[in-house]
Amino acid sequence: MAKRKMPNISARFGSRYGSTLRKRWNIIMIKKTMRYECPQCMHKKLEWISVGVWRCRKCGFKIAGGAYEPFLSRKIR
């Protein structure tokens, strides 16, 4: 199986701000725009509204979670 590459959405910055900052920004933005599983209706519709606030598009359920990902279970580099 081929290794899946992370989309490089920080390419818009060109060579500015340094590679480490661009990489970290990229990881955060991908996590932020991802859809997560809603703890109430179990649909993958949980979306980011603002820092620490997440809402489900299906049932309107709103939770406070991590700043850029709703559940801080996975390890962050």
Ligand SMILES: [Zn+2]
């Ligand atoms: Zn829901």
